[in-house]
Amino acid sequence: MITPRWWSQPFPPTGAIASEGIRNQLGRPPVDPLTVFVRETAQNSWDARLPDVETVYRLELTTVAPTHRPTWERLLTPPAGVQEHLGVGRAVRTPNLRLLSVVDRGTKGLGGPTRADQLADGRRDWISFVLNVGEKRDTTQGGGTYGYGKAVLYRLSRVGTILVYTRTADEHGELSSRLIGIALGSSFDNRGRVDTASRPFTGRHWWGDARDDHVEPLLGEHADEVARSLGLTPFGPGESGTTLVVIDPDLDEFDDMDHAARHLADTIAWQLWPIMLPERGAQRLTPEVVSAGVTHPVPDPSRTYPLRMFVAAYRGLKSNAATTLESGNPRKRLGRFALERAVVVPMTAGAASMAAGFAGVEGDPHHVCLMRSPELVVRYYEGPTTSSVHSVYAGVFRADDDLDEVYAASEPPTHDNWVYEQLTGPDRTFVRVTFTRLREQLAVFRAPVQAAVSTRSRTALGAASSYLGGLVAAAFAEAPENSTASAGVRRSQGAAMAGGTRPESSGAVDNRRSAAAGRARVTTLVEPHLEEIEGALVVVARYGVDAPGPVRLEARLAVATWEGREDEPPAGAERPRVSHWSTPDGVVAGDSCTLVGPAEVDLVVTPVPDTATEIGLIATPSADTVPAGAT
């Protein structure tokens, strides 16, 4: 039994790419490492998909269980000489070590030779993923033009270290497992150490079956056994695929793992939706996000606003509603473009998910999703905003398969843009013109919303009629209001009626001001509302009498009806009545009460079930009325 151990790569005499170089291959600083992580790993999984089975793409956020931790420490601690250059040694000694794993199944795993210096006619997955960096791929319609994707794995790990556990068919078709660890640190030399010859190292380290000048993976049952002792997700019988484990991922910007998991789920929806759609059948990616054993559902792109608009546009690509964009000189089909418009309630500020923001769609959409043959999201290209916040659109442009290589060549290593500047000749023109055509397509949104074509089953001539109406308008404009001609034309039947509407009336209080003593001012302090008092439902309102002196208040109650107010109740039916008034001087019964202002009074009304009560209050200054009494 081989005990796996770390091996550090020295610079060969002819030189090699230093690990800084690899880590920097991602180019400009990524906006969100997790977005890049999801895009790159999903693309790897998608490229490795087996035919006729759904591709499972699962992200697992876990911590190393206490039972497994001693194994991690025993097996993964680097030799003393490189410990300061290989942070994984520190990591495996910390409790609750976090892991972020990418588990793909229904994929073929990483196969082919395990040494880069072996000639390989067939698969080179292992070599290109584990050993070589920056090698051209030959996957048909592969998403990644260059295999730079893995760099993000090392960047995401705070100790630059990942484990690769894969099961793949060998040349005889037998499934066999492989397990290896890879770390990318900084290049270093061990000058100053006395225990070994001094020489420079590239900063690349492998963990596994270490030989003199390279590392072989742990193989077969031995690999499975070690993987099991580390607590890695095992393979089922007959299952192939790959598990990548990022050790100690940097999740500092999240409050907790759940938060990170939700973000991963959203990111999957935003970045991978085209390959998730159910109409693809088995040719489809099934994503999952699991954090500490809890599944976080990935939002359904065809149901989640605003993604569902992109989905609708995408689905429209094949229909007549879509447009083919072309370049004029040289003449060439560039791709198909479809647009989905909607009128919406605008999203509140900050309502967009982080994932949407990182995708570049920070609110209501006015974007076009760019994609090419692998149907992975390249980017969301921002178009002009419309003149109304209620009016939004989402488009999809899918590059023509004939030009797939051209667009691919224009992509930076992160595959998240098309940059014509890095191309030459006609290719450069095609990519540049693509954006010109998109701007043309979206130009209508710069203008104010145009009256769109009306939907109707039969020819409607109203618009043409009113256009011509201007010619004869003057002839009718002079006619009096009830002119025979114009009345007929407008088909009007007079003003809208009150019945059937339920007018919300204001001015609950009718202040009757007599010329002599018109100072009885009553204000509604608390609008009439429903209250439950001693097991009975009552309507209570509070009024304030501002003016000094006696004021007579009279409540006018009625049942509100469909047409307005009820005059005569149905046979034997109840009517609302005043229960009492609560005045500063005590409770008064009856429809009216007189009190001396300034004062406040509660009116308590007993309503009739299932009817609305109309309450009016009439206030009369009453120098000559009897104080505080009933009617």
Added chain:
Amino acid sequence: MSVLYPRLLGDAAKRLHQEHLQSSITELNARHALRHPAAVFAATGGRRITQEELQQLRDDVLEVARRAGFPDEGRRQDRVSFDLEVARLLHERCGLVAGEAAVRPIWAFLALVLLPDVSYWRYPRPPGDRVLGTDITRHVWGRLWWRAHLLALPREYDRYQLLETFGEAAFDQIFARRRSIGGSRALVRTIAEIWPAVDHGRVPEREVLIDVLKRLSRWGAVVEFESLDDDELRRQVLDAAIESAARLRAQAPSAGPRHAGV
């Protein structure tokens, strides 16, 4: 596609009515026409009715009228069946949409230009609103079309089976609430559907209906009847009707201690 009818507007209609009032049925028969110089059409929204179609409509109505005794005075019962038959005929054959049928001047044209003889036979010496386009719910033809429209059942074999449910005076109560209950075809149909199940004893049908409409009007201020399923709507309308009938039977002086049959 909707059919557009000629519209006879105010002054011209009034003038014709004044002339017609002085004329005999025979004179009116001679005076009928398929067009009138003062008639106008809606600018758009459908196709204009043809002269042939107007002639056909006149012939159809005349035939029903003859069966009811036209041009002689005839019996009252005959006029009831004439109304029901014409209601159905107008609603079924005119190709009118409700929007157009709500335009009063088209009814003035039918009453005063196309069918003056039958109109003045059905209502001898009529008050203006029977023939002018002032109030459709009083109009000799308009009220019939609208009665059929409010009671017609969608998708039923016998679409007009509810037409006979109410007498004219009772249905006027629904017309009186055209802007509320009378605008809801669902509600009007439901009232008609449950009506045979209501025992109004000796209380006149019209009084019971008035009371039911009052109850529904109360609820209508807080309830959206259109949001209800048919069954629930029927239950609420039936509740109101049973309550009204019971209360009114109990109040009716002649009801006394007599047991009301169900």
Added chain:
Amino acid sequence: MTRVFPFLRPPGDVVTVGPWSRLTPDGGEPLPDTLTDWDYSTTLSLHRPLKVDGLRLRRLSGLPEDAAVDLSVQWLATSSALRGRAWRAELPADDASDLTIDFSLPGDDLGGTLELITSVTLRRPAPGASMAAATRPGSVLWSDRQRVLLEGENTLFPIATADFHDLPYPTGAGWYLHIEEDLEAAALGSILLVVNERHDVVMRAVEAASSPTDADMRVLSALRADVLRVLVERALTSEDLTEDSDYPIGSLGALLVTVVRNAFPAFSMEALRRERQTAPALFSSRIQEASQMMVSP
């Protein structure tokens, strides 16, 4: 008067309504206050997004979380006074549901002002509800209404389409303006523009008049110029028609006089008649100018 409902109703903000919009083949446009191009043959496809806090709505209505509550839309037309239900869906017991109202409304029963009433109603009494909660099915817990005027104040011009093959007009013509003889008759019963259904270009322009392309606009402009020309010539060839003629308001005669006066305010009818006789080409150009033919708006 203040109206008080007999049951608890939640504050209005439990429902956040989006704007009504009218769907068109390539998306949608916000529903305007006035639909000038509406007629009976128009089917309106209406659409409205909204967000509802179904839990808070139930809680503040005194209802238990599992109470059956509906969201529905009723329409009401002022001209026909008819009303009906356009759409209904169950309101989820969810603290943030995005719902989309979506239905088609045929024009048959409509006219005048269309009211769209969005309401949240109780579907059935809920056991465990508060005493002050609504119990009668259909009780309106929340509602909102929007009005749309279906016919604008624009004077409409009588227009119809027909296959000229069936009519005594030249089969290849684009349109024919029919004008009756009787100058005393009501103008709108006397004129009718008939567009030839066989003429694709003209038909397309007429159908697209609510949002014409530049090409459609040019066709419509030519159409309007020609209609004006026919009306003016009809006026000028009726020798008895003068500025002083006393035709009833709304009659064809009055309309023709007004059309000429508006088109050529600086000319007397007599002067126009003379020019039409002696310098027809000049007169034709005058019509072009008066009708602003091919002038960009």
